Amino acid sequence: MSWLTKTLSSSIGKKVLMSLTGLFLCTFLVVHLSGNLQLFYKDGGYAFNTYAVFMTSFPLIKVISYFNYFFILFHAFWGLYLEYQNRKARSVRYAVVRNSSSWSSRNMAILGTVLLVYIVVHMGDFWYKYHNEPLPYVRYTENVQTGVKLATEMPANYTQDVKKIEISDFETGTRLIIVKDLYKEVSRVFQNPVFVLIYILGMFALGFHLYHGFQSAFQTLGWNHPKYTPLVRGISTWIFAILIPIGFAAMPIFFYVKHLMGN
């Protein structure tokens, strides 16, 4: 074995792989949340729909997204493999256990499995449909001077070969943009309370997973220092376990409430 495979197959090396892939996925979540916050714009989905075009066509983003899919699968299955090894390390279990560790830290594998199922459901809801199903198109007519955008649904049988058609008409001072209406699909899915509930539960799992996961990744890399560890723990709890899951959960709730109020 070379030194690298020897290092990565040791117990510490195996955890370093969990730590690095986990931190990558944490940065992905930050990007994913900031991008999806555009769902809250009152622009008929213009910002979100053109953002979706950018994210699925810009080459650098595409490359990173393939890494992202790979890291999600690697993190999930490597984690399950480590859990299997850890269970094997205690072949006879205790009759009575009084735990002194946090619930999150003891249930990372279960929380992670819930998240994997959640990710499959989530990608089936939007990613798969966006790439493989004939979603309706929407046309935005923008008054270039005022910036006001008018959204018009395209006919149901309308389709186009490119992801985004953009035409500027200098005489009338307007700009036409035609894109797939993923925004409408998002608002349609979240009219169903069952989906809203599934997504909220998924975010609970995410919060508890990251409450332990984010700060644990630093400990695994050896980054434990009296000056910085409190900060890392604070970020783990307030940003990754609370703020980010709430930010994501706000989206299904927003669309459901909007639907209830008749919009």
Added chain:
Amino acid sequence: MSEGNMNLTLKVWRQKNAKVNGSLETYQVNGISEDMSFLEMFDVLNERLVSDGKEPIAFDHDCREGICGMCSMYINGRPHGPLEAVTTCQLHMRSFKDGDTIVVEPWRATAFPVIKDLVVDRSAFDRIIASGGYISVNTGNAQDGNALPIPKEEADKAFAAAACIGCGACVAACKNASAMLFVSAKVSQLALLPQGQPEREERAIKMVAQMDAEGFGNCTNTGACAIECPKEISLENIARLNREYLGSSIASTVG
């Protein structure tokens, strides 16, 4: 015999040897004094078992003052019982109430097979130490203490790590039966001091390799080990071991 008024129900793991399955047996112990240590309470029970012509309960113990690391009982779901920063021998019956039911099990880890009843084989720890937990020095006169200046903070950290008595409570408490707290204390106490430097890189690599070979689980940073450790070894040591191991693997030529 005892002079006390505590009556307790004990559920103790009994297992003839490593090859057969064991089970929890129930014993009634009466007239226990609250000033007895937990092990003395077991002595009382064993004396009775012997006088009844029964096999006494095998359990590890030696110094009975919390420094040898032999006692190893998993009491009511916690290694060394309900108190923090004490070993089983330093636990007294005043920590329990009259009428309590107390469940006593051996350390549970695949790397610590049960030899008999509450006695487990902890020689895996010895093999980890033998793989690199030492410094090689020639015999002869000790050097003058001031010849090697050591910052006070570093000396304190090394001393705190060296407080590890190798009892294995960290392994017993960990949901993964990981030995990281033990190995990290043993690596830290030498890595922090000048005497430990010559073999520093080799030590981290070899001790981790031996730890893995013994079949301990992987650390998931739950922190249960440090909470249950009778010598309060800190999780900072595990981070240091991670640094020592990764640094040695990546940067040195020994691994």
